[in-house]
Amino acid sequence: MSVNRLHGGLVDHETAVNFSFNGKDYQGQVGDTLASALMANGVRLMGRSFKYHRPRGVMTAGSEEPNALVEVRTGGRQEPNTRATTVELFDGLTARSQNHIGSLKYDLLAVNDLFPAFLSAGFYYKTFMWPRAFWEKLYEPAIRRAAGLGSVSFEDDPDVYDKGFLHCDLLVIGAGPAGLMAALTAGRAGARVILAEEDFLLGGRLIAETNCVGELSGAEWTAAMQAELASMDTVRIMPRTTVFGAYDHGVYGAVERVSDHLAVPEAGKPRQILWRVYCKRAIVCAGALERPIAFQNNDRPGVIMAGAVRAYANRWAATPAQEVVVFANSDEGHQTAKDLIAKGLCVPAVIDTRADAPDMAGIEVLKGAQIINTKGCHGVTAVKVRLASGQTRTIKCGAVANSGGWNPNLGLTCHQRGRPVWDEAIHAFVPGSDLPVGQSVAGAANGVMSTHGALATGVAAAMAALGDLGITAAAPDLPEAEDGPVTLSPFWHVAGAKRAWVDFQNDVTVKDVKLAHQEGFRSVEHLKRYTTLGMATDQGKTSNVTGLAVMAEMTGKLIPETGTTIFRPPYVPVAMGTLAGRSVGKAFHPTRLTPSHHWAAEQGAQFVEVGNWLRAQYFPKKGDTDWRQTVEREVLSTRASVGVCDVTTLGKIDVQGTDAAEFLNKIYANGFAKLAVGKVRYGVMLREDGIAYDDGTAARLAEKHFVVTTTTANAVTVYRNMEFARQCLFPDMDVQLISTTEAWAQYAVAGPNARKLLRKLVDAGHDISNEAFPFMACGEITICGGLRARLFRISFSGELAYEIAVPTRYGDALMRRLMEEGEEFNVTPYGTEALGVMRIEKGHAVAAELNGTTTAANLGMGRMVSKSKDSIGSTLSERDGLNDADDLRLVGLKPVHTGEVVAGAHLMNATGPIDAKHDQGYVTSAAYSPSLETSVGLGFLRDGGNRMGETLRMVNPLEDQDVLVEVVSAHFVDPEGGRLRA
Template identity: 75%
Template sequence: MTDAVMNAGRVAFQADGSTGARKGVQVNRLDGGLIKGGKPLNFTFDGKRFKGFEGDTLASALLANGVRLMGRSFKYHRPRGVLTSGSEEPNALVELRSGGRQEPNTRATVAELYDGLEANSQNRWPSLQHDFMAINDRFSNFLTAGFYYKTFMWPAAFWEKLYEPIIRKAAGLGSISFEADPDAYDKGFLHCDLLVIGAGPTGLMAALTAGRAGAQVIIADEDFLLGGRLNAETFGIGDLTGAAWVEQAQAELASMPNVRVMPRTTIIGAFDHGIYGAVERVSDHVLAPEAGKPRQILWRIYSKRAMLAAGATERPIAFENNDRPGVMLAGAVRAYANRWAVTPDQTVAVFTNNDDGHRTAADLIAKGVKVTAVIDTRAAAPKVEGAELFAGAQVVDTKGRLGLEWARVRLASGTTRDVPCGALAVSGGWNPNVHLTCHQRGRPAWREDIAAFVPAGDLPQHMSVAGAANGDFSTAAALRAGAEGAVAALSELGIEAKISDLPEAEDAPINVTPFWYVKEGKGRAWLDQQNDVTVKDVKLAHQENFRSVEHLKRYTTLGMATDQGKTSNMGGLAIMAELAGKQIPEVGTTMFRPPYTPVSFGVMAGRSVGEDFRPTRKTPSHKWAEEQGAVFVEVGQWLRAQWFPRAGETHWRQSVDREVLQTRNSVGICDVTTLGKIDVQGKDAAEFLNKMYANAFAKLPVGKVRYGLMLREDGIAYDDGTAARFAEDHFVVTTTTANAVLVYRNMEFARQCLFPDMDVQLISTTEAWAQFAVAGPNARKLLQKVVDPEFDISNEAFPFMGCGEITVAGGCRARLFRISFSGELAYEIAVPTRYGDAMIRKLMEAGEEFGAVPYGTEALGVMRIEKGHAAGNELNGTTSALNLGMGGMVSKKKDCIGNTLSEREGMNREDALKLVGFKPVNAADPVQAGAHLMNASGEVSAATDQGYITSAAYSPVLGCSIGIGFLKRGDSRKGEVIRAVNPLEGREIQVEVVSAHFVDPEGERLRG
């Protein structure tokens, strides 16, 4: 078998006509074109060196060099060449560049040539000419539509170990390098009155008309050259050639400051209310982006009006072996000849069902290319000069292993004729590019005279469609529609625009007679070349009763490749309609969705990658903590010191244990700026807080702080903190670090939507104050060295839960709160943030005589677990005040968010979970957060579950691991020994139920 493949490949290689590739000269370069005089450029394809010109695409340069074979097909590894000259290309996909910049599945038709471009073919091994996987082609009878669904059904156990790995290896086309992309991507925002999508004759005329009226205009085109089909045709406009008119239009647009011309920019999606997504390829046409410059930019365009002038895409005709390199769309062959001065071969035949295809023959003949035949499916085909015409004829087969050699034609008389040709230019008519009109669920309508779908009335808001995209294919019609469309769009905005004299242009109809596929022949006729879907596959799907177009699409994968079936969907629909005995409009189309063409992940991410993925918030002591060698942890966007390692400490626990013990024995300092702070003022401020917190605040005296618990309306606790009363009408509320934004949002909701007449004003002050916790038996002594002497902070003058405005360090404004999270004698002291860095240094200096330590979030966590204080693990979205042991705090004498529903029966079960502490029976056993609690004996199951441990830590004070968590009837089970199980790790330990207040349960220290 292997030999046969090898031989087949070798023979085929010799038969390949790409002699030019071997000579390294541009054998198929013609005279004229728009790249005449362009700078010569060097590039490589599969390691071979070639030359092209500035203005070439990779596809045009390869064709110029006589290279027709550019890739292997997805499923059958059939040799494939280029089909089109634009972004609709299904076949000529290559890997562009290498290393971190390697980009798979790049369409050679839109890859702008630059000096040093490096491209490789893909989906072949070992080489494009000799591809072992081409053996799939021999098994094509098994690899039909639904192959996966039918074949890998059984046995089920084989899926994961056998089938999936094999399929994954075989699937896909290009490969990635797994190196990081070294380039930057950017994003941006643009605004305009009129967005013109497409810069062909329609778009240019619209932009000129709108620009002259003074409107803010953006005109975008995916091509690097403006002009659309004017660059591909030989039509003149007025007295000028098409290209000269484009140049003139471009110069005029460039002179208008209110017009932004964006070449190399694809509008990828039409979103709600006039918002469009656009990808601008800033640096894809150069070897590497300039330093600091992005490769691509993702633009979000806010348009008041938009005009879709995206032109049309030619569709092929399906016939047996219509996928050989050299079989191309007729309009593409014309574009290569007229724009790039390239012919895919020196001998070309044309196969068409419309007048437009004849232009290809005429243009090639004018350029001296031999046109061996024009095969027209219509009996009444127009005359052809300079080539033989077969009217009422069809191409029924082709030959040529790695490239087309001849086409077999069934003549009207019934006899066959073999027409020699290295390229066959096929035209089945044109499909308006309606894609963007469907992005808001618009459904196009069928137009019989052009045998194509055109946009219907259900367009995205404020979008209009003009020119070929609307089914008006002639140049004259395009110019008129562009100008008229711009006038109409602007008049809706109150901007008066005028149509100046429209230049003369060709106005010929295309006279298409629908013809979708050649019925003759037993071989495969390709519809979707990128996904290797044939006419037979569509028939099979129909036979198996897949009748909806959406089902057809998914069963056969027709139109599901990266080209989204731009050249293939229509043929599939037409065949399906025929099989079902329906009209095409009855069958309808599949839905087009964004993006219009493939978009890189890089440009979606923009600059927000790596450490810039999201903003970072730094605490006021950050710089100092860095100097101390602190280890940082991300808490939301904040970077907080996790612990402060000292010389000789080799394990984080050593640092954390030291920080805890030193704080409990003397004094520790922690930056707590990250807690949310909301300033609440107004005559009704106290009443407002009464509504926000489960517990009462109205009677809190001025100069006092109170702990508060916030409930959701369903009675679940979601945040806690403190509120300090600075005046009758002034409170400062703290929230947890994580919920600062949510609490503020909820408070604004209550203020504006629930209690709109309350006199209360809110504003966040989280950032304005640098706040430090100073905790431990020596906290007061330390602070007395920093707080200015006129402020008495003795226990009598400034008792537990006191607060006040003071000055420190000789006159610096500060706020002092006597609150404690650690359970020690503790204060929180706040200074304006700009002094935070100096303040931490001052505190540490003042604390030197006490051996003061800074402590991080780990020690903070250990100390709060030792005190049984709830944090995020306990306020986990499932727990009520009752569960937290704070049921008594929920005031029944006032209304507050959550109090009514927290009285529900289910939330007050007699066996409710209660927050308690756990100590291991064997002191060496670690208590694990997440472990579930089971009775001392009996089954371990969900049904016998008694609760779970939420937080655990090693307590250096107790000398063992401890935990807190929720246990059914926990408050009445102290002293009981139960099991903490972790079935995931197969662990089970015995724990004793204890009070969650492991340290100083009476709270004597914090009041001392």
């Protein structure tokens, strides 16, 4: 049996569990936490402190633990900064201490401890001020290395994290006496109840103390309650579940650690689940957290909260040492001594700060005494006590059970700016009246410190919540239980201590708080930031109130006058992986594939992400030397014969209704009311501020039926804005909208042979000759023997071109058929690169030109904005500043001699200074034009419409580019548009 293992408790003494700590193998029992198992094995030193690298051991028995932070597991499952007090032991668990260089026992950074003055409150602000240049190179890397708590493996986590949603009438947070009674009351009334408990066992303090409930021990009573609750269909018991946040409208966040207690999750099970709980009412039964008394060297391993010492002894059958002195300011000390004696341990003395502390049979009670120092290198070996008489005495011991009273666990009550109030009766903050809507608090969390009080207030809170919900309930009979008063006499810290720790995780001492006060940081918020008190991962659960008490003492005020302490979510740290859930890697966002994607992949296409879509970028062929040659081939081949491009990703919005044409008149800057049935028109949309934001086409398929296309990137925004216009601005119009982007697969068929190719697919009876189906015609047709399709004679490439749409499920087949039938024309599939080159050659604007700063006038489309009608943005497009004579105009650019046009470069006059003041414009798009065999670009040029033929300097000082360019028409290819109309 391990050196500090006791008998009894709730661990399975028959079943051993093997684990290792810092490379050494140990045995624990089923039911142990890492902390209790290490304690049972006599390991007190578990880590090093953050700033001074002081040796530290476990201080609590719960998630409030500030000291015993360890790194558990290895490889992809490695997890830093895990509290040893909440790690359930499993066979094969490996754990390591953190925050030291060299071994845990002989940490090289412990040298910090020799120079505490150097690292006192505000040391960042004071020390690293000068010289400035040292900050990045010296100070910051050194501090980061020294302050880093755990480490990560940089391997992918092999486990899955899930997200889930739960709904209930009543969420009960915490399954101690109050929570169990609340859940029972509501469960018996048939309400839908979720009982969430952070621990892997229910019971709270009932399984840590020796008090009886009725005739049963705390553990037995808990088991009986759990059995009844488990038998109710409407009650869901969730152990290992921490409710970490209280959000608006009864929404709570919770993490269920489904598999943390296993080496590997069971097949199909996630590691953790992030739950979003929607509840009508919530009762916080989160208990209370014990606070330490601060004294000289109170951070030595072995100085542990008295309640934790009882929990380890009673529940986990473990003790930090065989000889434990008790230091307390209430009867908690006596209770602790009693429990330890019952376990066969030695309690050399109870040191009680109260001069009138009661006596105890068989144990020496040192009344009015205080611990003034501790001894021991890596753990306590003795304490030095100042007796009431003023004499000092040294007492040998291996541990100190320390109790300064209990603070109600306020976390969730503060998450919506609720401010706790001071309760003079129990000398602690209790929840204020400004709780989150629908939340109430019962038991010790509400300052009711006895077991009887917890049971009774649990019932009362549940009855009240059920009453609000109109559910009739009967109050269960209350069992007999401990109902003692709070006996503590406030005592915060032992005077005269050189270094007495308040915040153990951030290494803040009583002296630091005093220093902050001395230097003028007296408000609680300033105190916090200056000393970092309460700003560690434990949010000061064990330190905030003590810090306040010290500050109150300095200012001569009462604690409630000094300030209060509130908490923000999350109650305990939540892993990033849990918050991410399954949204990692490729699943970070959905991937949208076009219907011809698999066909394109078969052709070896390269894909590019366009929003969530994957689009074919280019189609490399055998013999192509590089991507650029591939693109040139696609362009030349399309312009010479025929090419096909998947344009399914363009947004498509179906607009129907008697006011459909009038509605489009409002949406587009140019007019649509007079568009004939069977015709398509290019349209530009403005924002209400007059800036152009999207362009596309609207095809009138019937009198009351249009199909609008948008750019791929703006499909969602345009649809949203159109719904806004329909519902909010023009609510009386008879018009309906629906997005049909996913419903239709659409292909551009472009090139001189486009019609010949389509003729082979379009069913007889549909005349697509130039006369019957001219440029900008559209119609509903059938192809391939009866398949319904839509044909639009529109061109982005500048060639004779069509876009043909078929229902999505025929997209793949249509692409294959086009390739088959097009073989005789040497048909070429082309991707977004070739599409981009051809549109630049043709001077068509895309997002680079519609960049959120440009107007229709800038784009050379000023005359399109109708002044004879109201459309969104039309009024403000006329405002000052958007209509200056020398405004930017879209122009074409090409090098005069050599060099390339580069997107992003700026335009300067051929002579004159090159600076921002003399800026003439900028390049938005550039490409090598295989048709013109030169580099070409589009850009915005001041007064560009009147500067054709002028030579400018295109400069990019960042990359030393300086090229002479000529201003030309943006329509490089076929400016008259003869090809379009062929």
